[in-house]
Amino acid sequence: QVQLQESGPGLVKPSQTLSLTCTVSGGSISSGAYYWSWIRQHPGKGLEWIGYIYYSGSTYYTPSLKSRVTISVDTSKNQFSLKLSSVTAADTAVYYCARDRAGYTQDSYLDYWGQGTLVTVSS
Amino acid sequence: DIQMTQSPSSLSASLGDRVTITCRASQSISTYLNWYQQKPGKAPKFLIYAASRLQSEVPSRFSGSGSGTDFTLTISSLQPDDFASYYCQQSFTMPRTFGQGTKLEIK
Numbered sequence: 157q158v159q160l161q162e163s164g165p166g167l168v169k170p171s172q173t174l175s176l177t178c179t180v181s182g183g184s185i186s187s188g189a190y191y192w193s194w195i196r197q198h199p200g201k202g203l204e205w206i207g208y209i210y211y212s213g214s215t216y217y218t219p220s221l222k223s224r225v226t227i228s229v230d231t232s233k234n235q236f237s238l239k240l241s242s243v244t245a246a247d248t249a250v251y252y253c254a255r256d257r258a259g260y261t262q263d264s265y266l267d268y269w270g271q272g273t274l275v276t277v278s279s
Numbered sequence: 280d281i282q283m284t285q286s287p288s289s290l291s292a293s294l295g296d297r298v299t300i301t302c303r304a305s306q307s308i309s310t311y312l313n314w315y316q317q318k319p320g321k322a323p324k325f326l327i328y329a330a331s332r333l334q335s336e337v338p339s340r341f342s343g344s345g346s347g348t349d350f351t352l353t354i355s356s357l358q359p360d361d362f363a364s365y366y367c368q369q370s371f372t373m374p375r376t377f378g379q380g381t382k383l384e385i386k
Binding site for chain 1: 280309311313315321322323324325328329334366368370371372373374375376377378379380
């Protein structure tokens with residue numbers, strides 16, 4: 157059974173960089189069978205897809221966040237990470253990592269999710 | 280980006296009721312539509328892909344249908360575990376986008 161677990165600071169100051177890591181267990185990122193995604197949910201709101209990474213390092217970011225987002229992968233640790241720069245209060249959200257069955261292809265869906273981690277942007 | 284609009288935003292229903300949630304895409308997405316269930320304080324759970332295909336272990340009371348721009352999620356007989364929020368998501372094109380969600384509450 158695949159499990160994903162987010163980790164990182166729960167509080168980030170405005171203008172700084174939000175950094176989160178997702179640790180995958182029960183399956184290898186290096187298998188190349190899946191893509192690895194980040195999604196966020198503002199308090200009391202809906203879901204916003206941020207982007208994904210493939211084990212090779214290939215990425216796709218949603219255009220609205222592209223200038224501030226970096227997703228990276230560390231296959232040796234079976235982890236992938238999210239960095240979001242120049243954060244403001246509008247970036248306060250629960251951040252989820254998830255496994256994407258097929259990435260950019262149309263057969264894509266998010267079949268396993270981490271429990272989520274709340275990141276608050278505040279001074 | 281493709282806009283996904285769900286209706287209603289919230290819905291009250293009773294145990295045993297048949298419930299239908301609608302998701303509309305701003306352009307045709309064929310059947311590239313997924314559904315997720317989310318309970319308060321929990322991560323979303325994947326339910327349905329390709330508009331109508333149930334993920335394994337999802338109860339058969341759940342069903343999905345539709346193609347093009349209009350889709351539905353139906354729960355044939357509401358059970359206590361079904362009271363949650365439901366989200367549709369298109370996988371037709373990038374970036375992936377979700378509907379705003381439908382909150383299903385107990386009447």
